[in-house]
Amino acid sequence: MIQTAFVAVSEEAVLAALGTVTDPELDESLVELGFLDSVRIEDDGCVEVVLRLPTFWCAPNFAYLMALDARAVTLKVPGVHQVRVVLKDHMYSDEISTGISAGQRFDEVFPGQADGEDVGELRALFHGKAFGMRQEQLARFLLEAGLTADEVVGLRLEDVLDTSNASGLRLQVAGQARLLRGGAPLARTYLERRRRVGLDEHGSARLITNPDGQAIAANELSEYLQCGRRQRISMTFNAVMCKGLLETRYDVHGGR
Amino acid sequence: MYRTADGEEIFIVDGHVHFWDGSPGNQKNRYAEGWVECFYNYHKNLSPAEYVWPLEQYQKYSESQMMKDLFDEGYVDVAIFQPTYLRDFFTNGWNTTEQDAVIKAKYPDKFILNSAWDPRDEDAGLAEFEDKVKRYNIKGVKLYTAEWKGDSRGYKLSDPWARKYFDKCVDLGVTNIHVHKGPTIWPFNKDAFDVGDVDDAATMYRDAGLNFIVEHCGLPRVEDFCWIAAQEPNVYGGLAVVMPFIHASPHYFAEVMAEMLWWLGPDRLLFSSDYALWSPKWIIDKFMAFEFPQDILDKRAVTLTLEDKKKILGLNAAKLYELEVPTKAGFQVAVPA
Numbered sequence: 001m002i003q004t005a006f007v008a009v010s011e012e013a014v015l016a017a018l019g020t021v022t023d024p025e026l027d028e029s030l031v032e033l034g035f036l037d038s039v040r041i042e043d044d045g046c047v048e049v050v051l052r053l054p055t056f057w058c059a060p061n062f063a064y065l066m067a068l069d070a071r072a073v074t075l076k077v078p079g080v081h082q083v084r085v086v087l088k089d090h091m092y093s094d095e096i097s098t099g100i101s102a103g104q105r106f107d108e109v110f111p112g113q114a115d116g117e118d119v120g121e122l123r124a125l126f127h128g129k130a131f132g133m134r135q136e137q138l139a140r141f142l143l144e145a146g147l148t149a150d151e152v153v154g155l156r157l158e159d160v161l162d163t164s165n166a167s168g169l170r171l172q173v174a175g176q177a178r179l180l181r182g183g184a185p186l187a188r189t190y191l192e193r194r195r196r197v198g199l200d201e202h203g204s205a206r207l208i209t210n211p212d213g214q215a216i217a218a219n220e221l222s223e224y225l226q227c228g229r230r231q232r233i234s235m236t237f238n239a240v241m242c243k244g245l246l247e248t249r250y251d252v253h254g255g256r
Numbered sequence: 257m258y259r260t261a262d263g264e265e266i267f268i269v270d271g272h273v274h275f276w277d278g279s280p281g282n283q284k285n286r287y288a289e290g291w292v293e294c295f296y297n298y299h300k301n302l303s304p305a306e307y308v309w310p311l312e313q314y315q316k317y318s319e320s321q322m323m324k325d326l327f328d329e330g331y332v333d334v335a336i337f338q339p340t341y342l343r344d345f346f347t348n349g350w351n352t353t354e355q356d357a358v359i360k361a362k363y364p365d366k367f368i369l370n371s372a373w374d375p376r377d378e379d380a381g382l383a384e385f386e387d388k389v390k391r392y393n394i395k396g397v398k399l400y401t402a403e404w405k406g407d408s409r410g411y412k413l414s415d416p417w418a419r420k421y422f423d424k425c426v427d428l429g430v431t432n433i434h435v436h437k438g439p440t441i442w443p444f445n446k447d448a449f450d451v452g453d454v455d456d457a458a459t460m461y462r463d464a465g466l467n468f469i470v471e472h473c474g475l476p477r478v479e480d481f482c483w484i485a486a487q488e489p490n491v492y493g494g495l496a497v498v499m500p501f502i503h504a505s506p507h508y509f510a511e512v513m514a515e516m517l518w519w520l521g522p523d524r525l526l527f528s529s530d531y532a533l534w535s536p537k538w539i540i541d542k543f544m545a546f547e548f549p550q551d552i553l554d555k556r557a558v559t560l561t562l563e564d565k566k567k568i569l570g571l572n573a574a575k576l577y578e579l580e581v582p583t584k585a586g587f588q589v590a591v592p593a
Contacts, residue, residue: 054297056291056293061446115446230478233508234475234476234478237475237512240505244301245298248297
């Protein structure tokens with residue numbers, strides 16, 4: 001007996017869900033990157049998500065992770081019963097499309113091609129890089145907004161008062177609430193990446209730490225940020241290249 | 257030779273050029289087609305519009321076209337042929353030492369002929385490599401760790417057989433190891449752009465005199481590459497793929513160059529066009545005119561003087577390959593580092 005009432009699947013909800021999936025290597029939404037080719041919603045709650053990538057050769061592990069995440073978030077949208085993910089124009093189009101839609105693990109999709117553990121370690125590695133890059137952006141913003149290195153490394157999570165304010169980031173610095181123009185999106189993204197790497201979420205936890213959650217000395221902040229800076233340069237450079245190649249490949253414009 | 261407005265002559269070595277055949281007749285399978293399509297999109301995406309070729313020309317270009325683009329118009333004095341075999345995709349290979357050797361024989365002073373090896377060829381490959389080195393007087397190799405071979409999807413420089421090939425390079429005096437990373441995909445579950453195996457090899461063969469030129473400066477893992485290069489004095493950055501960004505995204509080019517200069521300095525960077533991916537003329541014109549924007553200099557205290565540009569555009573490669581540099585170009589005979 002089917003008890004569930006019929007729920008029409010909203011395209012908007014599917015697109016919003018897909019908008020939360022990021023390319024692990026670029027740390028940007030696959031929708032914003034232009035990697036979402038199309039979405040088709042059928043009456044019976046089946047959804048087909050078609051993905052496309054900048055090149056025929058894009059690393060299959062990242063392609064797999066994106067397709068996996070795209071399926072997982074779409075399955076959570078109310079009314080969706082089944083998700084078929086199609087990766088088009090790729091060296092492993094068939095393997096990834098068939099494997100993901102059937103819910104296969106990575107080593108089932110690519111038997112004999114993995115070395116040891118699953119792709120979890122790869123994902124964690126890139127979550128760490130994204131954390132470093134987003135932290136560098138936020139910390140540099142705070143320094144440019146006039147905070148001292150001492151103040152930056154001394155911030156606690158509870159000092160972040162509001163990140164949803166369109167006019168700026170509300171922050172408590174040395175006991176005083178301040179509004180830092182333009183910083184809210186940086187802080188939101190950083191906090192999300194910070195949550196993903198699993199650091200302490202208590203209000204008393206430090207905001208700016210190394211990837212293991214260890215405090216950074218004020219006199220070492222500048223040098224520490226250089227590491228995040230290099231990660232940001234790599235990611236930004238790759239994003240520029242990937243967006244450009246995608247535009248060239250599919251003759252699309254805009255989005256950059 | 258590039259001449260500045262003041263009449264100064266700059267000796268140009270293009271560190272990475274190809275004479276490939278990607279024509280449909282040479283394509284074996286859909287991977288070959290995917291390969292050419294991908295290369296063509298790189299070319300189209302990063303070249304100024306007036307330098308974009310039709311696909312047909314790009315698949316297979318003539319010798320006269322190449323000679324014009326490199327030497328007549330592109331300021332190049334000496335170009336280094338870097339082979340990429342890809343025999344699993346292309347019937348006669350994409351760009352082999354043998355194909356390049358035909359051109360080299362016609363213009364012996366214009367080209368340096370590099371070869372290649374693949375540790376998966378084991379003993380037979382070792383003998384063949386030695387033969388090629390002796391036949392063509394080879395001083396450098398290009399290693400393409402992403403090459404497919406049968407069921408294998410790539411190899412690492414730390415593989416046991418790779419070590420035997422490095423030993424052979426030392427014995428034969430093949431001192432310049434150009435390493436291309438990517439689009440590597442193997443092992444599938446790891447970050448296959450990882451340059452850690454270059455680190456191992458560079459450390460192990462430093463005292464034996466091998467130099468490792470990492471093509472594309474380890475893109476897309478600049479952060480790891482810089483870290484390795486800072487610690488290994490025999491690691492160089494090949495600027496293929498990085499340089500054309502000077503047109504398409506000059507700010508990112510500046511950011512990456514600043515990082516390279518900070519970590520490696522001007523003595524360990526080599527200009528390359530990666531012809532026919534891109535053409536040297538416009539890259540060199542733009543590089544000669546290039547200055548760092550202030551916001552980059554605020555974050556990284558680097559300089560790029562005319563002397564630095566001369567090193568990057570030719571003198572560094574001249575040292576590695578012991579080329580004679582005309583004295584008017586502001587340098588005497590290059591001596592090995």
